Amino acid sequence: MTTKLKLPAILLAHDLRSGKVLYWHKFGWLDELQSPIIADNDAIVAQLVETIKIENAKNIVVDASIEEITIDENNQIIFRHFRERIKQSGPTIRYGVANV
Numbered sequence: 001m002t003t004k005l006k007l008p009a010i011l012l013a014h015d016l017r018s019g020k021v022l023y024w025h026k027f028g029w030l031d032e033l034q035s036p037i038i039a040d041n042d043a044i045v046a047q048l049v050e051t052i053k054i055e056n057a058k059n060i061v062v063d064a065s066i067e068e069i070t071i072d073e074n075n076q077i078i079f080r081h082f083r084e085r086i087k088q089s090g091p092t093i094r095y096g097v098a099n100v
Helices: 042-057 082-089
Strands: 009-015 021-025 028-030 061-071 077-079
Touching: 009 042, 042 061, 077 082
Parallel strands: none
Antiparallel strands: 009 021, 009 061, 021 028, 061 077
16 A cells, blocks of 8 residues: 555445445455454454455456545444545435436
């Protein structure tokens, strides 16, 4: 990684076919943010970097990245960066509906 992450962090990507945001869990990619693998040390970050290489080669996901998070008092994951918070909330417009 070129910059030092502020841990904790998680791995996310976009499903190549649907465009959905996916999160890396111990059993693979899921579109739910419940119980993803949380990197809280450099060893786990290194594993996630290797996971990105492997998963990108499969051509199932795109734009895989390790993103900084915080965990609030209710044990909910909150992304540190605004862009990922928008991804977490879902599309800002309805698909297939003309914007007038």
